[in-house]
Structures are given as structure tokens and as C-alpha cells.
Amino acid sequence: RKFGYAIVGLGKYAVNQILPAFAECEYAKVTALVSGDMSKARRLGKHYGIEESHLYTYDNFDKIAQDPEVDAVYIILPNSLHADFTERSFRAGKHVLCEKPMAVTVEECQRMIAAGKKAGKKLMIGYRCHFDPVTHKAIELARTSIGKPQIISTDNGDNTDPTDPTYQWRLTRALSGGGALMDLGIYGVNGSRYMLNEDPIEVQATIMPPSDPMFREIDETIVWIMRYRSGAVAHGSASFNVNAMSRFNLQGTEASLRMDPATSYWCNSVSHCTSGDTHTWSTPMFTIPALNQFSAQLDHLAISVANNTPLAATGEEGMQDVRLIRAMYQSANSGSRPVSTDWGDWRKTI
Ligand code: NAD
Structure with a gap:
């Protein structure tokens, strides 16, 4: 059955x-x-x-x-x-x-x-993106075809409709635990980690002053930096008050990777550029057969239970993102000072 x-x-x-x-x-x-x-x-x-x-x-x-x-x-x-x-x-x-x-x-x-x-x-x-073939292609390119990963930039955002119940609890700290970073920035945090296959050792963040009283309990817009032992750096933003965005860029010593959109439900894309010309993306967008991320995710747990095979997104994986997010909030709430996240790099290859 x-x-x-x-x-x-x-x-x-x-x-x-x-x-x-x-x-x-x-x-x-x-x-x-x-x-x-x-x-x-x-x-x-x-x-x-x-x-x-x-x-x-x-x-x-x-x-x-x-x-x-x-x-x-x-x-x-x-x-x-x-x-x-x-x-x-x-x-x-x-x-x-x-x-x-x-x-x-x-x-x-x-x-x-x-x-x-x-x-x-x-x-x-x-973490449905772990089941998106576009993400898998990007991870493969990041490992094999960009030289040494140097800089990540990631942006996630959306507009907020305070009359819609789905946004109301997101604006209430007691129910959401945080704002744009918890809800949308988490894609950039998790994505940076799986793309580099490394965990940051230090984070820094700044929460911008709210532009509307509806954002008084949570971060409307936040920007951050994550530093890695390898020398790579990721910088990111998340906002509840922008036109929808879901972008991920990885700059290596020899090539660039661009995902835009990076973490949408249906139409993500990845491009790869080695030309050295910042205006030309020499490799056309890859054609990747569509796969229903949601169904693949639902089947994944079923398969893991039936065969006792490892999960793609464990509780430990989820906790590491929550730890990093809490460290970012700690930084933002203490004058954007750097916060050490050097808890040991437990990450295994996914
Ligand atoms: P939603 O507001 O549309 O749905 C939440 C449901 O919880 C509603 O049916 C609501 O009635 C119910 N609920 C129960 N107790 C509640 C309470 N005390 N206050 C408010 N609502 C209560 O929200 P959503 O967008 O479906 O998000 C739900 C969860 O799913 C969140 O954790 C969100 O981060 C996550 N989510 C994940 C993705 C993804 O792509 N993986 C996308 C959207 C949402």
C-alpha cells in the first residue's frame, strides 16, 4: 500500500x-x-x-x-x-x-x-528545492565548473498583504519567530550552504528600519554576510516589501553561475558563464526536464522509511539553518557585530 x-x-x-x-x-x-x-x-x-x-x-x-x-x-x-x-x-x-x-x-x-x-x-x-533538478544541476556546476567558489549573492523577497491571513501570522513574532529572513531568507542561507558544501564560521546582519508599522515586530528587510573557512563569502538580502525576487549567484575564479528564479515552485533556471565578459552568458540556459518538487519530496520520505535510506533534509539540517538565522538576528540586534558560528562543519555531501 x-x-x-x-x-x-x-x-x-x-x-x-x-x-x-x-x-x-x-x-x-x-x-x-x-x-x-x-x-x-x-x-x-x-x-x-x-x-x-x-x-x-x-x-x-x-x-x-x-x-x-x-x-x-x-x-x-x-x-x-x-x-x-x-x-x-x-x-x-x-x-x-x-x-x-x-x-x-x-x-x-x-x-x-x-x-x-x-x-x-x-x-x-x-526543503523542497533539494528535489528540484535545477538545484541539482547548479550544485553539480558549482562543484565541477566554476573554479574556486568565491562570492555568493542571494536575494529573496515578496510583497506583504496585511489583509491576507497567510501574511498576518508572518507579521506576528510570537507565531513566526522572525520576518523576511525566517520566511524567505532561509532559502539563501540553506542554498549558500549546499552550494558551497560548507558551513559559515561567522555571520553579520543588519535589519533596516521598518517603512511601515505593520513590520514593527519582525524584520521587513534584512541584509547579511556569511564568511566561510575556505575564504568564500556569501552576502544576502531578504525583504517582505519588494516585488517578488528569488535570485542566487555564485562567482568562482573561473566561471559564474546564475539562478533567477532560484527557488520558485515551477520555473527555476540556471545559467553558467565562462566568457570573462560580464555582459555575455556564453552557455545558454540548460534545458532540464520539469519535475514536481512537492511530489518528489513526499515520495522521498516514503522511500526513506521503506528502505531505511538517508533523508535529503534531516532535522539536523533544519536546525543548522535555524542556528545561523538566530546568530544573524543576534548580530543585527547588537549593532551588526560579527557573531561566530564556528560550531564545527558537520555537513556531509548531499
Ligand atoms: P497559511 O497561513 O496559509 O496556513 C497556515 C495554516 O495554519 C492555516 O490553515 C491556519 O488556519 C492554520 N493555523 C493553525 N493555528 C494557527 C494559529 N495559531 N495562527 C494562525 N494560523 C493557524 O501559511 P502557509 O503559507 O501555508 O505556511 C505554513 C507553513 O508552511 C510555514 O511554516 C511556512 O514557512 C511553510 N511554507 C513553506 C513553503 C515552501 O515552499 N516550502 C511555502 C509556503 C509556506
Whole structure:
């Protein structure tokens, strides 16, 4: 039988991206829904063929322990709820796929990892780009065809609509844990690490003063620098008040790599330039067969559980990004002074 997922939180990402993606899964299917709004759960349950007995509220969620159709719980809730629902899911004896950012503090991440180990179940973080063939092509080029990696630049941003509930919790620190960096900058942080296959040893960040009171609790716009032992440097920005952007550039001693968009849902691209002429990208954009990142991600946990093979995005991976993000906030809140992140480079080749 297919590996069964319970989806917790029926918001924008769950409804628009994840639920439809099961149609293209080979090994996974959705078998339960968990929501605070039972009429929404019933409506979606009907659409996806899920019976009333597999619909749960946040309050009676723990009953999922007795649901044999559910192998894993996919947590797609506001960030500050990730840790509690992960622990509850492990207590119910299920595997967990948890959205990024893994949690809002390092302590929560540690609790989540410990709970998974105690339950003997897998914990995966929803880094969908790890399943994008365009990202894989970029990593291959970064390893083989640019000389020594020197400078990364990365920018992620979007506009905020404060009337849309999906943005409201993002503006509330207690629910989001932070602003543009937590939500969008994390793609640049994680991307810089997998592109260089190295972790930064020092970070520095500056939060720009908010341009609108709606951003008073969180970073509207943040810029940062990450320094690496190899001598490489990554600089990045994230903003909640710009036209949508998702860019990644890697400058090596012999060639340049450009991704724009880098981390979108469907249409990422990568180009490679060796000409020495900054105006000409000598290699045309690569043609890479499209692959549904969301379905591949859902299947990946199913395969990992069935064959006991390693996960592409573990809890430890998610925690390292949260640690770096917290260090960046620490820097930004202390006059942008450098903060050491030299915790040991545990990264293995992905
Ligand atoms: P959303 O606001 O659209 O959905 C969140 C859901 O949580 C809603 O159904 C809401 O009702 C529910 N919820 C439960 N308790 C809540 C509370 N106390 N306050 C507010 N909402 C509550 O948000 P979203 O965009 O779907 O994001 C959810 C998670 O998914 C976040 O962690 C986000 O970072 C992540 N996400 C990841 C990607 C990706 O590409 N990997 C994309 C979008 C969102």
C-alpha cells in the first residue's frame, strides 16, 4: 500500500501546492486531514476521498495514534507551532515531515530531534528545492565548473498583504519567530550552504528600519554576510516589501553561475558563464526536464522509511539553518557585530 500522510494545517501552501501534488506521487498518498476548521476539512476530505473518520481537529489530533492509515504527519502550520506538533506526532508513533523553518528556536529544534530519536521515527524538513533538478544541476556546476567558489549573492523577497491571513501570522513574532529572513531568507542561507558544501564560521546582519508599522515586530528587510573557512563569502538580502525576487549567484575564479528564479515552485533556471565578459552568458540556459518538487519530496520520505535510506533534509539540517538565522538576528540586534558560528562543519555531501 502507499505511504499515508496526515496534513496538519490547511492553509495556502497545503491547499494550493501539497494536496494537489499527491496526484503525481508514486509511493505516497494523503490519508488524513487536521484543521481548526472542520467545514474546510470536510470539503477537502470529499475532494481527496478522505472519510470523516480520518478528519481531526488540533484538539483531538492525538487520536491519530490509533489511525493505521497514517504513517507520517506533514506539519504545515505557522512556524512557532512546528515543535509542539512534531512532538505530538512522534508521541503518536508517526514519522514527521515538517515545513521550513524547522522551528523558531534552536532549543525547539533539539527537542524535535530528540523526540524523533526516542520514538525511533524519521524527521524530515520541507526543503523542497533539494528535489528540484535545477538545484541539482547548479550544485553539480558549482562543484565541477566554476573554479574556486568565491562570492555568493542571494536575494529573496515578496510583497506583504496585511489583509491576507497567510501574511498576518508572518507579521506576528510570537507565531513566526522572525520576518523576511525566517520566511524567505532561509532559502539563501540553506542554498549558500549546499552550494558551497560548507558551513559559515561567522555571520553579520543588519535589519533596516521598518517603512511601515505593520513590520514593527519582525524584520521587513534584512541584509547579511556569511564568511566561510575556505575564504568564500556569501552576502544576502531578504525583504517582505519588494516585488517578488528569488535570485542566487555564485562567482568562482573561473566561471559564474546564475539562478533567477532560484527557488520558485515551477520555473527555476540556471545559467553558467565562462566568457570573462560580464555582459555575455556564453552557455545558454540548460534545458532540464520539469519535475514536481512537492511530489518528489513526499515520495522521498516514503522511500526513506521503506528502505531505511538517508533523508535529503534531516532535522539536523533544519536546525543548522535555524542556528545561523538566530546568530544573524543576534548580530543585527547588537549593532551588526560579527557573531561566530564556528560550531564545527558537520555537513556531509548531499
Ligand atoms: P497559511 O497561513 O496559509 O496556513 C497556515 C495554516 O495554519 C492555516 O490553515 C491556519 O488556519 C492554520 N493555523 C493553525 N493555528 C494557527 C494559529 N495559531 N495562527 C494562525 N494560523 C493557524 O501559511 P502557509 O503559507 O501555508 O505556511 C505554513 C507553513 O508552511 C510555514 O511554516 C511556512 O514557512 C511553510 N511554507 C513553506 C513553503 C515552501 O515552499 N516550502 C511555502 C509556503 C509556506
